[in-house]
Each structure stands twice: as C-alpha cells, then as structure tokens.
Amino acid sequence: MLAPDRLAALDSFLIDLNRASAAAIAPLFRADHGLEDKGTATWFDPVTAADKGAEAAIRQLITEHYPEHGVIGEEYGEDRPDAEFVWVLDPVDGTRAFIAGLPVWTTLIALRHNGRPVLGSIGQPYIGELYIGHAGGSRLLARGQEKALKVRACPKLTDAIIATTDPEGCFTGAELGAWTQVRAAAKLARLGCDAYAYAMVAAGTMDMVIEAGLKSWDIESAIPLIEGAGGIVTDWRGDPVGQHGGQIVIAGDRACLDEALVALKRSANN
Structure with missing residues (x-):
C-alpha cells in the first residue's frame, strides 16, 4: 500500500497530466486532426495528431517530475516497463468517435505500483469531466466541483x-x-x-x-x-x-x- 501522502501527491500529478493532455487535444477536436491509418489491422485503425501530441505531452511531464518511473503508451511504446511505478497511457481512447466529432472519446491514464494498477483516471475534457479513483475512493471533478462516485445496486x-x-x-x-x-x-x-x-x-x-x-x-x-x-x-x-x-x-x-x-x-x- 502507498503511504497516504505519496498517493495524494501522485493523485494531484495525475490531474496535471490530464490538463496537459487536454491542452494538446483541444485545438484538434472537430478540426484538422491529422488523420492517419496505422495499417496494423484488417479494418480502419485510425490515429491522429491529437493521440500523438497528447501522449508526448504526458510523457514529457512524467520525465520532468518522475524520471525514474516507467511508461507504457499506445502511441510510443514502452520505457522501463518493469519499474516500481509505471504509467499506462491511452491519450485518445475512442479515436473513431474523436474523428467523427462525438464527445465520448476519453484520455485514459493509469499508474501501476509493483505491477498492479493503483490509481486511474478517465478524462473527457471537451465536456469538462475527469473521473479519478484509487482504493480510497473515486470522484468526479467537473465544472469546479467535486463529487464522490458510487456504483448503483442492480442485482438482476x-x-x-x-x-x-x-x-x-x-x-x-x-x-x-x-x-x-x-x-x-x-x-x-x-x-x-x-x-x-x-x-x-x-x-x-x-x-x-x-x-x-x-x-x-x-x-x-x-x-x-x-x-x-x-x-x-x-x-x-x-x-x-x-x-x-x-x-x-x-x-x-x-x-x-x-x-x-x-x-x-x-x-x-x-
């Protein structure tokens, strides 16, 4: 288990990563997003300048603040994947929605500690929502407010x-x-x-x-x-x-x- 003060610092840093990612993506949503086809599958597999720019921005911040941490990202591969702390990144999950102009794409960022994800966020910056959670609880940050998150009962x-x-x-x-x-x-x-x-x-x-x-x-x-x-x-x-x-x-x-x-x-x- 991470000490509470260390977890709080990493949680705050995760919010900063989402801000940096959002700044890289925002100018390209519903605009000229530099669409390419990765060509790694039998179907259309898109990637945009937003995917690449956001992951680069996230990686730069990690390198500046936590150079000993590893990173695994969809666009730029692995760097020290066996480190004690490893960030796992999908800068634009739902690229097909992104290029269609639909605001259901998200930025996914996780932090592994000793191989296990202990902190994670799902961000949708266009509508101003950041869902973030760890073992101590999950919350939504949106429009200057913070709200605790809880799943609902649905036994059937x-x-x-x-x-x-x-x-x-x-x-x-x-x-x-x-x-x-x-x-x-x-x-x-x-x-x-x-x-x-x-x-x-x-x-x-x-x-x-x-x-x-x-x-x-x-x-x-x-x-x-x-x-x-x-x-x-x-x-x-x-x-x-x-x-x-x-x-x-x-x-x-x-x-x-x-x-x-x-x-x-x-x-x-x-």
Whole structure:
C-alpha cells in the first residue's frame, strides 16, 4: 500500500497530466486532426495528431517530475516497463468517435505500483469531466466541483443498462454469441461509448460494460476507478484482469456480473 501522502501527491500529478493532455487535444477536436491509418489491422485503425501530441505531452511531464518511473503508451511504446511505478497511457481512447466529432472519446491514464494498477483516471475534457479513483475512493471533478462516485445496486441482469463498443467489430463469432445472449437478457444496451461507458458505471448511471480484445492501456485506468467506486472488473471467467487486457467485464453489482458470466464463460479464452 502507498503511504497516504505519496498517493495524494501522485493523485494531484495525475490531474496535471490530464490538463496537459487536454491542452494538446483541444485545438484538434472537430478540426484538422491529422488523420492517419496505422495499417496494423484488417479494418480502419485510425490515429491522429491529437493521440500523438497528447501522449508526448504526458510523457514529457512524467520525465520532468518522475524520471525514474516507467511508461507504457499506445502511441510510443514502452520505457522501463518493469519499474516500481509505471504509467499506462491511452491519450485518445475512442479515436473513431474523436474523428467523427462525438464527445465520448476519453484520455485514459493509469499508474501501476509493483505491477498492479493503483490509481486511474478517465478524462473527457471537451465536456469538462475527469473521473479519478484509487482504493480510497473515486470522484468526479467537473465544472469546479467535486463529487464522490458510487456504483448503483442492480442485482438482476434484466434491470441492467449495459454497453459495448462495437459487437460486430470487436467480438469473434463465439464472443458475439455470448454478448447477444447477455444483451437479450438486459434491460437496455448502448453501443459506441468506448471507455466513457466505464466512467458511467462508476457514476452509477450504467451497470455493466463487456469488451474483448483490449490492450493494457484500454482497461488499466478503469480498474482503480471502478473498484474505488465499489464496482468490479474481471475477465470473462470472473478472474482478476492481468496486465494484457483481453476479454473484460466491468460491473457495478456482483450479482448482476455473476448472471452475465454464465453466458460469457462459455466463450472465455483459456
């Protein structure tokens, strides 16, 4: 466990990282964002000047203030990934939403301590929201105010509002079948919200997010945030999430999660 004063200092620094990232991204949203296709997949895999500029700004601040810390980022790779403290970055999660002008993209920043994510944030600077959390609790910073975050009770899947990013694009055949089964049982499903849906689980307006094929930078920021708000993050077997992403479930209520896992476990990776 981190000492409270050290955790508070890192929490404050995380807010500074989000400010720096937002400053790099803001001029490019709904503007000339320098779109490219990474060409690393069979589908369109976009990256923009905002992704690159924001990660560069975050890395520069880390180097200036904590040069001994490691960094893992989507755009610029790994630097000392085995350090005691490692920052895990996705400067613009939801790049497809970003280039479409939709304000559901987010900046994801996590801090690992000895291999475990202990501090995380999901920021949406265009609408002025920063969701931040650790074991001591999670909170929303928005429009000059601070609000504690808490997941809501939803023990029955039939009452749940659930989400995924793109079932046809992100799930394999077996995974799509599992999602379809959970979707049929749930009250309501929303698509295309990317990691902003994670923040909504922490805020108690949604109940579950189901994803597959995630990288570490897609999910690690959500783990301290969701757990600090009283929620759960597991893989499709119900086990803790490792450092490599994969098949993920975020839930506010353990009973609701257990119902969904009945279907998801059948398509879980070994």
